[in-house]
Amino acid sequence: MRVKRGVVSRRRHKKMIDQASGYRGRSKNVYKIAKTRVQKGLQYAFRDRRAKKRTFRTLWIARMNAAVRLHGMTYGKFIFALKKANLELDRRVLAELAVHQPVMFAAVVAKAKAIAA
16 A cells, blocks of 8 residues: 655645745745745845844944944054953943933943053
8 A cells, every 4th residue: 555645735835835935936935946045035134144143243343333432542552552451341241321321431432441541
């Protein structure tokens, strides 16, 4: 007696088509095309989860540089002074302070300036 695989393959196809929902054209409802689009989408997702970390670090540095320059310092000198002062705040926290709590950030910059001088 042979094994019919209709249920198994339909289930597998349906899972792939469900993942492709939201795609345009035949990519969302033709299995063969949906399969390649979903695989490519997963590759992009994997790659961009790592790229997102780099992008945000760049953003944090740009924000800090702008905020630090208002206090008469550069980003590089500021980070060096923080390391010297043994203040272990990461760039994300410093950027958040610079944007949302400028008074507190000014205090951190003043402390770094005192060490740098």
